Amino acid sequence: MPSAPCRFRPCSPSWWPGCCTSASTAAPGTGCAPRTDSSVADPNGTLTERQRQIAAAARALLDEQGPEALTMRNVAEVLGIKAPSLYKHVPDKTALEHLVVADGFAEIADALEAAVPQGLTGIAAAYRDYAIGHPHVYRLMNYRPLRRDLLPAGLEERTARPLAAAVGGDPARARALWAFAHGMVSLEIDGRFPDDADLAAAWRAGLESFGEVMPNHYRPGTSPQ
Numbered sequence: 001m002p003s004a005p006c007r008f009r010p011c012s013p014s015w016w017p018g019c020c021t022s023a024s025t026a027a028p029g030t031g032c033a034p035r036t037d038s039s040v041a042d043p044n045g046t047l048t049e050r051q052r053q054i055a056a057a058a059r060a061l062l063d064e065q066g067p068e069a070l071t072m073r074n075v076a077e078v079l080g081i082k083a084p085s086l087y088k089h090v091p092d093k094t095a096l097e098h099l100v101v102a103d104g105f106a107e108i109a110d111a112l113e114a115a116v117p118q119g120l121t122g123i124a125a126a127y128r129d130y131a132i133g134h135p136h137v138y139r140l141m142n143y144r145p146l147r148r149d150l151l152p153a154g155l156e157e158r159t160a161r162p163l164a165a166a167v168g169g170d171p172a173r174a175r176a177l178w179a180f181a182h183g184m185v186s187l188e189i190d191g192r193f194p195d196d197a198d199l200a201a202a203w204r205a206g207l208e209s210f211g212e213v214m215p216n217h218y219r220p221g222t223s224p225q
Contacts, residue, residue: 040103046152047099050089053079055099062100062136072096097140098150104137105155112162120166124181124207127163131185138189142182167210180206 040047040055047055057078061069072093076083090096108130115126131138148156160174163181167173184203187193 040099042152048089051099054086054090054096055103058096059100059103059137062140063134066136067140070097070100094147095150098147100137101141101146102151102155104134104141105151105159107134107137108141109155109159109162112159116162116165120207120210123162123166124177124203127181128185128188128203131189135189138185142186173210177210 040052040059042052054075057075058070061074061078070093072086072090073083075096076086079086090099108127111126111130112123115122118125146156160178163178164171164174167177184199184206188199193199
């Protein structure tokens with residue numbers, strides 16, 4: 001398998017050997033550096049340096065301590081500033097959360113795009129792997145209303161392109177694929193499946209209904225034909 005970006009190391013989980021693009025946290029010897037403000041998603045270059053620092057601190061708190069830790073006060077403490085100063089750069093907690101949401105969308109878009117050569121099964125595996133590797137971020141992205149006006153323009157669409165391409169560009173089938181993948185990973189990260197559930201069989205059964213229709217000419221950033 002070709003080398004993937006550092007944050008998404010190739011892996012071979014038991015549920016679907018050879019079809020995964022990992023979003024796991026960096027491990028010793030992987031060549032992955034700790035997360036810094038320079039690695040925070042800012043595709044349109046609209047964030048200030050302080051906003052990137054705030055986003056990185058918020059993301060670290062969420063990843064390491066869970067959603068209860070993601071507060072304006074805690075972020076300010078991590079950055080060594082007073083909480084009121086934070087409001088000069090981020091107006092409220094919703095805006096703070098959407099800095100993290102945008103970062104998550106950029107990461108999962110990277111993972112899905114890297115999996116495009118592996119077809120539908122690879123894209124599904126990358127989606128699952130990201131959710132399992134970053135459950136707190138995944139829930140923040142998907143378990144509540146999304147303020148699209150707080151996201152960088154085009155970011156959500158970029159995330160959707162590989163899913164749409166995997167089903168030949170049909171919007172209804174793309175939404176059905178997303179709903180299936182989201183339902184499966186949500187039940188898994190929330191511990192709703194029995195311990196002896198054969199998730200590999202469930203994924204295969206679901207994906208077989210979509211078929212392998214990934215167009216070979218697809219490239220990230222293009223609309224599926």
